[in-house]
Amino acid sequence: MDFDKYQGIGNDFIIVDAQSDHDVSPEQAAQLCDRRFGIGADGVILVLPPREANHAARMRVLNADGSIPEMCGNGIRCMALHVARTRPAVGAQHQVVYETDAGPRTCAVGLTPDALGADVTVGMGPVRILGDLRLGLTGEPSEWAEVDLLGVDVGNPHAVSLRRPSAAIIDRIGPRLATHEAFPEGANIGFADVKDRSFIDLVVWERGVGLTLACGTGACAAVGAACARGLASWGEPVTVKLPGGQLTIWVTAEGGPARMRGPARHVFSGRVDVGG
Structure with a gap:
């Protein structure tokens, strides 16, 4: 093949x-x-x-x-x-x-001169905020006994935490949350650190993959969650830094379409x- x-x-x-x-x-x-x-x-x-x-x-x-x-x-x-x-x-x-x-x-x-790369802008479809999720996880540090997540639909299921735990905690709870009974089909779990209204540092535990260097739909979900919480502005560009690099995301309004630009x-x- x-x-x-x-x-x-x-x-x-x-x-x-x-x-x-x-x-x-x-x-x-x-x-x-x-x-x-x-x-x-x-x-x-x-x-x-x-x-x-x-x-x-x-x-x-x-x-x-x-x-x-x-x-x-x-x-x-x-x-x-x-x-x-x-x-x-x-x-x-x-x-x-x-x-x-x-x-x-x-x-x-937009192809690069060598035609091996490109800057690609994608219309990502609507970002729907599904509301708060309180998922109990036993046996974790007290501050994570209940994980505060916001459900977001970006054409696939996401749950976003707008507080970022340590890497060790993410490694432990990421797979448990992604396969939690609250998500019959599984979910992508984003852990976002909102630096300011135009910059988010994000890691995503992706269902079927694990901790990934980048997740485009996860970046859209994180920006939608930040806008819904008043930490970013609808319609304004937000840079999302993931372990593998950066994306620029616009979410027009709650339930409105998103746009993503990246390499x-x-x-x-x-x-x-x-x-x-």
């Missing part, structure tokens, strides 16, 4: 041009993403024929554990770059619409043997 490897501020993906949702199985995706026995990645993205004639392509994401999320913000930037590089007549247009399981997403790609980069191309 031919593939291309891309990364968006450290969130890395194996991208495969495919014809069917089943061209890569969940088991194969987990094998390919293994960083010791496979290629190594946070997920596999299948670039599929669109269902609507006026759309460029359809995105299907398989996480490193084989699970299938509705949407991936860094992933769609990487996919938009891939289409712009391999199908420039389509992907390099000013506004290109891609289908995702969370709905259509519009991308604008994507081609890493290498190859061919891999895929087991059954």
Whole structure:
């Protein structure tokens, strides 16, 4: 199987041009993403024929554990770059619409001079604030006996804490929160440190992946949560610093659409043997 490897501020993906949702199985995706026995990645993205004639392509994401999320913000930037590089007549247009399981997403790609990277702006769809979540976690430090989270829907499920615990606590409670019974399909858990109204330092425990270098939908969720709490302003750009780099996020209003701008980069191309 031919593939291309891309990364968006450290969130890395194996991208495969495919014809069917089943061209890569969940088991194969987990094998390919293994960083010791496979290629190594946070997920596999299948670039599929669109269902609507006026759309460029359809995105299907398989996480490193084989699970299938509705949407991936860094992933769609990487996919938009891939289409712009391999199908420039389509992907390099000013506004290109891609289908995702969370709905259509519009991308604008500004290629770098070497055509290996791009600055990509994505219309991320609505950011819906779902309200406070009080999730009891026993056996943790007293200040985290109940974790104060705000539920946010960005086309996929998020819960955002606007206070940032230590890395050791995040390692302990991240996987427990992401698989908590309050989230039947799992959730991405963001831990945000709001430095000021225009800057957020964020780490995300991503369902199906773990602690990740970057999460685009998580950045949108964090900005939405900060705006809902009065710590940032609706419609104003907010820089979100993640371990792998920075994104710029705008959330127009509560329940309104978000826009994300950030880089994507081609890493290498190859061919891999895929087991059954």
